[in-house]
Amino acid sequence: MAQMKFLCDAERCIECNGCVTACKNANETDWGIQRRRVVTLDDGKPSEVSISVACMHCDDAPCMAVCPTDCFYKTDDGIVLHDKDICIGCGYCLYACPFGAPQFPKEEAFGERGKMDKCTFCAGGPAETKEEEYEKYGANRIAEGKLPLCAEMCSTKALLAGDAQTISDIFRQRVVYRGHEDGGWSSVEKAQMSGPDVSANLDEMAYDATRATREG
Amino acid sequence: MHTLMQCLWRLRMIGAVLLLAVLAASLAPPTSAAEPDEEIGQAVGTVDADTWRQVKSGENFIDSRHDSTYNLINPSGETWRQIRNEWVSPAGLIAIGGMLTVLVIFYLVVGRNDLDHERTGRKILRWTAFERSLHWTVATLFIALSLTGLNLLYGKFVFRHVFGDVFWANMIMGSKLIHNYAGPVFGILLIVILAKWLKVNLPKKHDWEWFKQGGGMVGDKHPDAGFANAGEKVWFWLLASVGMLVVVSGFVLDFPIFGQTRDNMQWANMFHGVTSLILMTVALGHIYIGTLGTEGALEGMATGYVDETWAKQHHNLWYEEVKDNAGQPQQSDPPVGDDTATAHRPN
Numbered sequence: 001m002a003q004m005k006f007l008c009d010a011e012r013c014i015e016c017n018g019c020v021t022a023c024k025n026a027n028e029t030d031w032g033i034q035r036r037r038v039v040t041l042d043d044g045k046p047s048e049v050s051i052s053v054a055c056m057h058c059d060d061a062p063c064m065a066v067c068p069t070d071c072f073y074k075t076d077d078g079i080v081l082h083d084k085d086i087c088i089g090c091g092y093c094l095y096a097c098p099f100g101a102p103q104f105p106k107e108e109a110f111g112e113r114g115k116m117d118k119c120t121f122c123a124g125g126p127a128e129t130k131e132e133e134y135e136k137y138g139a140n141r142i143a144e145g146k147l148p149l150c151a152e153m154c155s156t157k158a159l160l161a162g163d164a165q166t167i168s169d170i171f172r173q174r175v176v177y178r179g180h181e182d183g184g185w186s187s188v189e190k191a192q193m194s195g196p197d198v199s200a201n202l203d204e205m206a207y208d209a210t211r212a213t214r215e216g
Numbered sequence: 217m218h219t220l221m222q223c224l225w226r227l228r229m230i231g232a233v234l235l236l237a238v239l240a241a242s243l244a245p246p247t248s249a250a251e252p253d254e255e256i257g258q259a260v261g262t263v264d265a266d267t268w269r270q271v272k273s274g275e276n277f278i279d280s281r282h283d284s285t286y287n288l289i290n291p292s293g294e295t296w297r298q299i300r301n302e303w304v305s306p307a308g309l310i311a312i313g314g315m316l317t318v319l320v321i322f323y324l325v326v327g328r329n330d331l332d333h334e335r336t337g338r339k340i341l342r343w344t345a346f347e348r349s350l351h352w353t354v355a356t357l358f359i360a361l362s363l364t365g366l367n368l369l370y371g372k373f374v375f376r377h378v379f380g381d382v383f384w385a386n387m388i389m390g391s392k393l394i395h396n397y398a399g400p401v402f403g404i405l406l407i408v409i410l411a412k413w414l415k416v417n418l419p420k421k422h423d424w425e426w427f428k429q430g431g432g433m434v435g436d437k438h439p440d441a442g443f444a445n446a447g448e449k450v451w452f453w454l455l456a457s458v459g460m461l462v463v464v465s466g467f468v469l470d471f472p473i474f475g476q477t478r479d480n481m482q483w484a485n486m487f488h489g490v491t492s493l494i495l496m497t498v499a500l501g502h503i504y505i506g507t508l509g510t511e512g513a514l515e516g517m518a519t520g521y522v523d524e525t526w527a528k529q530h531h532n533l534w535y536e537e538v539k540d541n542a543g544q545p546q547q548s549d550p551p552v553g554d555d556t557a558t559a560h561r562p563n
Contacts, residue, residue: 010263017280038280039288041270049267051288062297069388070372086385088392090368091472095482096293100279100286111473112396 002163003059003078004121004142006151007171008052011178012158015040015050019150019159023054026122026149027138030105035119036150037100052150052159055080055101055119063093063102077142078164079121084136089113121161122148285477296482300489305369308493315497319504329433329510331525339521340538348520350409357402362496364391364398369489396470403463410456416443417452422533443534451502454495461491 015038023029023036036054041047057080064072064080071086072093082093091113093102104113124140127133133140141148151161160167270276271288279286343351367375368391376384422439423446426432429439431447439445444452468476468484476484506513512526527535 010267015280020280032282034281037284037286039286040278040280041267041288042276043278047267049263053288062293065301066297068368068372069384070376083381086381086388088389090392091469091481092485095478095485096297098289098291098293100281100284100290100478106473110471113472 001076001078003165004057004123004162005078005164005167006054006056006121006148007160007167009158009160009171009174010049010051012156013038013050013052014156014158016155018153018155019052022149022153023119026141027120028134029117029138033103033105033117035101035103035117052154053099054150055097055121056099057121062096062098066092066096068092075123077121077123079123079142081120081123081125081137082116082118083126084115085126087115089115091116093118119148122146290478292479292482296486299486304486304489304493308369308489308496311493311497312500315500319500323504323508326433328508331511331523332438332529333525335512335526336524338524340524340527340535341520342516342522342527343520345520347412348517350405350412351517354402354405354409357398357405358495358499360394360398361402362492362499364395365492366496367391368395399463399466399470403466406455406459406463410452410459413444413452417449419446419449423449438529438532440533441531442537443531445531447505451498454498458491458494461487462495465491 017038020034020036020038024034027035029035036052038050038052040050042049057078059078061072061074061080063082064074067082068090069086069088071083072080073082074080089104089108089112091102091104093116094100094104101118102116103118104116106113108114120137120140122139122141124133124143125137127136130140139149146152148161151159154160160170274287277287367388371384371388371391375387379387420442422441426439426441426446429437431445432438465484465488469481469488472481506517510530512523513530516522516526524535527538
């Protein structure tokens with residue numbers, strides 16, 4: 001069985017927010033609900049880095065562990081989904097989630113939370129009919145054999161979605177190609193980012209695994 | 217005429233050409249080569265260990281989501297989860313289960329605290345109608361909040377499997393609604409009841425002696441007690457301290473519209489769980505003593521009047537004061553319209 005995961009290549013993300021828009025469009029989420037977000041570190045500085053993040057469909061999901069209603073479940077593909085018929089909008093999943101994925105429509109009195117909404121990996125949710133499913137959870141692209149729209153629409157292919165093995169293979173190829181010495185956790189040599197050959201180096205850094213050879 | 221038109225046409229052509237030239241000049245690429253520093257500035261930065269350190273520091277980040285202060289990774293939730301699931305939840309079960317066990321054993325071994333002498337039939341007003349309605353309203357709310365709160369903490373392990381999804385969905389939704397709406401009412405009434413009974417619950421010297429004799433729960437001893445004995449005072453001050461913490465933390469959780477952060481609510485939830493479980497545990501003792509544990513205690517809070525014998529046995533100092541004030545104990549027929557009467561409580 002596949003283990004579905006998202007992976008965002010921070011060296012490729014250009015903070016275009018295309019994923020956010022694609023998600024909103026594919027799932028037609030409620031007003032104020034934005035299932036995916038882009039976090040930018042050091043905005044406006046040379047060291048600026050952006051990463052797109054949504055529900056990460058954790059193996060040991062904190063939301064599942066703390067939910068008082070037990071409305072979460074994991075599909076065979078490792079996707080964390082929840083049943084809005086059982087959700088009471090208590091907010092505990094929001095307290096527990098490291099990624100700020102759960103969101104609540106604030107439409108009730110005294111700020112009482114509505115039914116929780118979060119990324120479904122475009123896998124819909126439990127419902128009687130397709131229409132009901134779309135209304136409650138948004139698109140079920142997985143049932144149609146498609147991947148989440150955010151990753152499909154990513155212009156720089158920074159955001160990858162799919163089986164953990166497959167996407168980590170792609171990322172590993174990129175990392176090796178860029179010259180990381182210890183698997184993406186350290187930067188490539190700083191020397192590449194300065195000096196007269198910088199233009200060439202920048203171009204080289206933009207290479208990805210889809211290019212056959214370094215010589216191009 | 218013809219030549220004039222031609223002249224104008226030519227002027228217009230010259231103007232157009234000039235405009236194009238200016239436009240072309242402004243759109244042309246700069247003559248100097250691209251500055252390396254400038255390009256680096258526009259490039260996506262490298263991602264290294266410092267980047268992840270910065271995520272951890274929680275500084276210098278922006279989130280594309282409106283009004284959001286969420287960092288990329290917020291590990292405090294995992295801490296909250298561990299505390300709630302690994303400590304608070306089992307500790308609450310142990311505390312409540314332990315207290316129930318102790319009470320059952322105590323009842324079986326020691327039994328009810330009976331009156332030592334025959335009832336005289338003379339009744340003394342102990343609780344006015346206002347106090348009784350306040351007590352029973354707060355008690356009802358307390359029980360409702362306890363049951364719904366326990367359902368929120370433990371219900372999923374039992375009822376969903378027993379009753380199925382649809383019943384469970386309604387049950388847990390009802391629990392949340394009752395909890396969220398009864399909570400503020402309880403909070404306000406708790407403050408009223410604390411203010412009302414503050415005076416009789418101020419600690420006195422004889423309370424220490426009461427503790428040393430274990431409140432006379434076992435054996436025939438009856439240590440001195442005023443209107444409220446030392447045990448009741450402990451319950452009062454527990455409600456005034458821990459109870460108020462329950463109320464305050466509950467308010468933080470109930471109305472997420474005052475800009476409280478996720479971290480605030482994690483703390484509030486933890487406090488709310490720990491303090492309310494303490495209250496529930498002690499409340500079991502209070503309920504036991506007030507019903508099964510003591511002969512004649514419940515009738516005091518039910519009718520407002522206690523028997524002279526009961527007053528003498530459990531609250532001797534209060535009894536003496538009442539007797540002195542009234543000259544003699546009141547007549548056996550309870551006066552009608554006791555809501556205007558004032559209970560005697562000099563202690």
